[in-house]
Amino acid sequence: DAGVIQSPRHEVTEMGQEVTLRCKPISGHNSLFWYRQTMMRGLELLIYFNNNVPIDDSGMPEDRFSAKMPNASFSTLKIQPSEPRDSAVYFCASSLTGGWGGYTFGSGTRLTVV
């Protein structure tokens, strides 16, 4: 298995532009998570899906952030418009519900908004 695949690995964009981060979970995993990592706040859960349905989006910072999971093998996290304070590493992770073997993380996307 190729693991959780995220793209792009790095993204540099100008303030005000739209940014879309992509994630392909492990085949057969039915839970998907988006986390944001910063030095100040550590790892924060933004949103998670179970069977493609958003279960908890309480961590989404504001309306500029949106996430979708149109099918079991693909999810996106969109920021529109982007701001410098959105600069962070964004991780996607997947797991099998109830297995509690822990998450499998992707390699993350480092986003820099200038």
Add this chain to the structure above:
Amino acid sequence: AQTVTQSQPEMSVQEAETVTLSCTYDTSENNYYLFWYKQPPSRQMILVIRQEAYKQQNATENRFSVNFQKAAKSFSLKISDSQLGDTAMYFCAFAPLQGGSEKLVFGKGTKLTVNP
């Protein structure tokens, strides 16, 4: 709200020695899972070890073991025979099972440096 505290922002150890990383958590639940993740400079988050709260026996994975003290809400990680490749950020994480949620709550991490 559940919280996870790692009180040691940075630690260092000599190669081949043993080091213990501390973690405490706050919860009113009785059933939950605890994890340690490693994040090397490559940025990849790697699961090191996990512990189920209802099991009294401490989990062990090769050179990695935990000291789980449920009453004290403590979950420390011991790394034996430290290797240069163990240099990384280590995150303690707590998984409440309340309401079927699968959320992981992470601590702020401990930066471990293994010196040759």
